[in-house]
Amino acid sequence: MEKYRIDRSKGLEFGIYTLGDHLPNPVTGERISEEQRIKDIIEYAKLADQAGIDFFSVGESHQEYFATQAHAVVLAAIAQATQNIKIASSSTIISTSDPVRVYENFATLDLISGGRAEIVAGRASRIGLFDLLGYNVRDYEELFEEKFDLLRQINENEVVNWSGEFRAPLNDARVLPRPKHGSLPIWRAVGGSPASAIKAGYAGVPMYMAHLGGPVTVFKRTVDAYREAAQRGGHNPDDLPIATAGFFYAAETSQQALKDMYPHINEGMKKTNGQGFPKQHFAQGIDPHNVMNIGSPQEIIEKILYQHEVYGHQRYIAQIDFGGVPFERLQRNIELIATEILPAIRKYTAKN
Amino acid sequence: MNIVALSGSIVGSKTRTAMNAVVKELKEKYPEEKVTLIDLADFKVEFSDGRNYLDYQGDTKYVAQTIMDADAIIIGTPIFQASIPATLKNIFDLLPVNAFRDKVVSMLVTAGSSKHYLIAENQLKPILGYMKAQIVQTFVFIEESDFYRKEITNDDVIFRIQRLAEDTVLLTRTYTKIREEKEEAEYGF
Numbered sequence: 001m002e003k004y005r006i007d008r009s010k011g012l013e014f015g016i017y018t019l020g021d022h023l024p025n026p027v028t029g030e031r032i033s034e035e036q037r038i039k040d041i042i043e044y045a046k047l048a049d050q051a052g053i054d055f056f057s058v059g060e061s062h063q064e065y066f067a068t069q070a071h072a073v074v075l076a077a078i079a080q081a082t083q084n085i086k087i088a089s090s091s092t093i094i095s096t097s098d099p100v101r102v103y104e105n106f107a108t109l110d111l112i113s114g115g116r117a118e119i120v121a122g123r124a125s126r127i128g129l130f131d132l133l134g135y136n137v138r139d140y141e142e143l144f145e146e147k148f149d150l151l152r153q154i155n156e157n158e159v160v161n162w163s164g165e166f167r168a169p170l171n172d173a174r175v176l177p178r179p180k181h182g183s184l185p186i187w188r189a190v191g192g193s194p195a196s197a198i199k200a201g202y203a204g205v206p207m208y209m210a211h212l213g214g215p216v217t218v219f220k221r222t223v224d225a226y227r228e229a230a231q232r233g234g235h236n237p238d239d240l241p242i243a244t245a246g247f248f249y250a251a252e253t254s255q256q257a258l259k260d261m262y263p264h265i266n267e268g269m270k271k272t273n274g275q276g277f278p279k280q281h282f283a284q285g286i287d288p289h290n291v292m293n294i295g296s297p298q299e300i301i302e303k304i305l306y307q308h309e310v311y312g313h314q315r316y317i318a319q320i321d322f323g324g325v326p327f328e329r330l331q332r333n334i335e336l337i338a339t340e341i342l343p344a345i346r347k348y349t350a351k352n
Numbered sequence: 353m354n355i356v357a358l359s360g361s362i363v364g365s366k367t368r369t370a371m372n373a374v375v376k377e378l379k380e381k382y383p384e385e386k387v388t389l390i391d392l393a394d395f396k397v398e399f400s401d402g403r404n405y406l407d408y409q410g411d412t413k414y415v416a417q418t419i420m421d422a423d424a425i426i427i428g429t430p431i432f433q434a435s436i437p438a439t440l441k442n443i444f445d446l447l448p449v450n451a452f453r454d455k456v457v458s459m460l461v462t463a464g465s466s467k468h469y470l471i472a473e474n475q476l477k478p479i480l481g482y483m484k485a486q487i488v489q490t491f492v493f494i495e496e497s498d499f500y501r502k503e504i505t506n507d508d509v510i511f512r513i514q515r516l517a518e519d520t521v522l523l524t525r526t527y528t529k530i531r532e533e534k535e536e537a538e539y540g541f
Contacts, residue, residue, distance in 0.1 A: 127403050137403065259541035274406045274420060275448055283539050 004185040004206055004241050005086070005118075006314050010299055011349030012304070015055030015291035015317035016048050016334075017090040018069025019246055019307055025324035028269035032324075034194075037067045040327050042077050043082035047331060049082035055315060057090035057120060062129035065271050079113035090208070090245065091122030091189035091319070096133040096144040096262040097169065099151040100175055107179045115180035120208045121148050122189030126272075139166070145199075148188065152205070155183050169352040178274040187243065194225035201229025201240075208317075210245045212277075213285055213292045216310050219244070223311050244307065247285070247292045248318030253344040254286040260329065261294060268323025293318065303340070305348055306316075353382075353524055356422040360429040360440030361393040366462040367392070369502045370494055371428040373510065374460060377517040385521065388422075390415055392439045400445035408446070416446050424524040425452070425485075426516070427476070428460045431468040435475055444479055452485035454531065456524040458516055459491035469493055486527055488519045 001008055018041055024031035024287055032040070045056045056078065060071040068074050075087050087109070092102055102119070104226045111118035130137040135284050146164045154175045163169035187208040188200040200207045211219050227237035247265065251257035266276040285292035286299065291307065293300050293316075304316055320333050355378060359371040368391055378387045395411040398407050405416040419425060429436050458462075461472045472491050480487050492513055498506040504513075 125404070127407050137401070255540060258539075262541050272406060275450065275453075278450075279535055279539055279541075280451060283541075 001239060001241060001316070003239075005115075005181075006241050006336070008314070009351050011346050011351065012308050012313070012335065013054040013243075013315035014345060015086075015245075015315055016044070016053055017057040017059070017319055018044065018068075018321050019059040019061060019090075019160075019319070020066055020071060020074070021061070021268065021272065021322055022067035023264075023268045023271060023322075023324045025326060026263040029212060032115070034067045038074060041068065041321075042081055043327075044321065044330055044334075045078040045085065045087070046081050047334050049085040050070065052333050052342060053085060053334070053337065055086045055088065055317060057088040057118075057317065059090050059234075060093050061124075061126070062093075062132050063126055065268075072102075072109065075109055075117070076112060079109055079116065080185070082113070082116075084116075086116045086118060087189060088118035088187075089120050091120040093124045093129060094121040094147045094151055095123055095140065096129050096135050097147070099147050099154060100170075100173075103151060103154045103175050103184075106184055107175075107177050110179040110184060111177060117179070118185040119151070120187040120189050121151060125191070132155070135188045142166075149203075152186055152203075154184055190222065190226075194222045195349050197222045197226040198229040201226040201231075201235075201237075202233035204230060204233055204235035204240060206241045206243070208243045208245060211291050212246065213281055216289050216291045216307055219291060222312050223313070242311060243315035243317055244291075244311060244313050245317035246319060247294060247322070248300070248320050248333070249294045250297050250300055250333055250341065252296060254299055258286060260283065261325075264323030264325050266323075271338065296345045297336050301341055301344045303346055308345075308349055353385045353423045353521070353528070354421060355385055355387045355424045355426065355428045355520070356364045357387065357389045357390070357426045358419065358428065358440075358443070359393070360427055360443065361432075361437045362393040362439050363432075363437070364430060364507065365502050366494070366496070366499050367430045367460075367537065369499060369504065370462055370492075370509075370513070371426075373504055373513050374426055374428070374517055377449055377514055378521070380390055380513075381517060382521055388418060390418060392443070397439070397442065397446075400442055405446055405448065412446065419443065419447065420451060421538060423528065424456045424457060424458070424520050426458050426460065426520055428462070429472070429476065431461065431463040431471050434468065434471060436471075440471075441479075444483065447483070449482070452480060452483040454527070455485055456488060456527060457485035458488035458520040458523075460494070460513070460516060461491055462494045462496075464493060464496050486523060488516070488523055490516070492516050 022037045025208050049054050055084050055349050058071045127137045160170045160173045187206040189195045189208045230237045249257045249261040270276045285294045356374050357371050362369050375389050398412045400534050498509045
């Protein structure tokens with residue numbers, strides 16, 4: 001786990017992620033400027049750092065209603081503005097980027113931040129970026145597998161010899177600069193289904209598992225499939241960290257949390273995914289066994305501890321800001337995390 | 353209420369003739385409701401390649417978006433080779449898995465033989481059910497002999513089309529009302 005900069009004795013890590021969406025607040029119908037949104041995200045990371053949160057990550061989406069296409073640039077500003085928090089992408093769409101350039105960016109980010117940078121690599125759920133960046137969507141799977149593999153080779157070897165289908169060959173290539181501690185933690189982003197988790201497991205890569213909602217036990221299958229595949233691939237599952245990522249919102253009561261959060265998620269998903277979030281499913285989100293962490297601080301603590309018991313994961317990452325949530329609500333959530341949720345989670349999951 | 357009448361074939365005239373009758377009925381009886389007719393013969397729709405429907409362009413995007421925005425959909429389909437036509441199946445394939453959640457879907461079938469009667473029952477309804485539609489159970493089945501040169505000549509078919517329009521609107525209003533009441537009273541958010 002040291003390779004991935006995770007100290008088990010400290011217990012479950014708590015992180016925050018943003019997709020970098022730039023959506024109107026559905027309650028007022030108003031949308032802040034792109035400039036303001038990017039500055040808010042940097043400020044959000046600063047507050048998370050000050051609150052003692054472990055991790056902060058920013059997504060890459062090349063489509064309408066998003067503002068952090070150049071997520072590595074935003075992360076550089078965050079690196080400069082923060083002290084201790086780990087910073088990462090969530091995720092970098094490696095399929096449509098050059099792994100050499102991605103590695104150069106994130107190794108630099110690691111140096112700026114004093115060894116705090118990580119990469120989460122994913123495949124994109126929408127595919128507009130393939131046209132934009134000049135790739136064929138028919139190569140969706142292969143582009144990811146080949147480029148992700150190259151990214152990992154660059155991470156593990158200072159001198160790389162490589163040839164593949166989608167990029168010019170590398171002959172005794174040195175990809176510089178090198179990260180502060182020699183290598184970066186590189187995670188594979190996995191949606192809810194086990195197929196991608198199995199690939200991550202075989203390759204012995206840490207898994208970043210994102211989920212929308214549903215019973216905790218459903219995603220346990222993905223976790224199990226990952227660990228089984230790791231074992232079969234000759235890796236020790238105990239050495240491979242798992243992160244889970246999903247909706248989070250804390251308020252005084254679970255009913256208030258639902259009320260505050262629902263319009264943002266429903267309207268935001270309509271715009272970015274073409275379908276809203278059914279109210280019936282959202283109402284189930286406050287159930288102790290539902291994977292969405294929505295409720296009062298005490299209810300959320302119990303949910304996260306239950307998830308930790310089921311998954312045995314090393315990091316939980318909360319998405320709070322989707323769909324134009326006003327900044328003061330994010331501040332309030334960070335405050336609740338810092339004062340109530342984080343201390344309890346650390347207390348119950350740290351191994352002394 | 354936003355009603356879409358989808359004529360699912362690019363071949364022949366009977367399904368379109370029947371859909372014209374449905375649309376006329378809806379517009380006369382329910383002038384306050386919005387009714388949009390999509391005849392796939394008027395559009396160039398791409399084959400589904402698995403992308404999110406928002407990522408298509410042109411006619412494909414228009415057709416998918418119009419269906420997604422509907423509260424009620426009346427599907428008209430002929431029977432080809434003992435099944436629904438590929439053009440109609442392609443529309444289903446373009447949409448997300450839960451595309452018909454909170455939508456009412458009703459059916460009108462034209463066929464060359466009465467032996468095709470159960471095809472909607474056995475092949476179309478399971479698709480609609482999978483896609484979470486609230487299905488109007490009774491569909492209108494129209495045979496070749498009910499038409500004469502782009503006119504429906506069987507009064508019984510006209511009456512059944514009137515009832516189909518009425519059932520579709522009634523069921524949509526009912527579900528919408530119940531859902532609103534439930535959401536306000538029970539969920540409280």
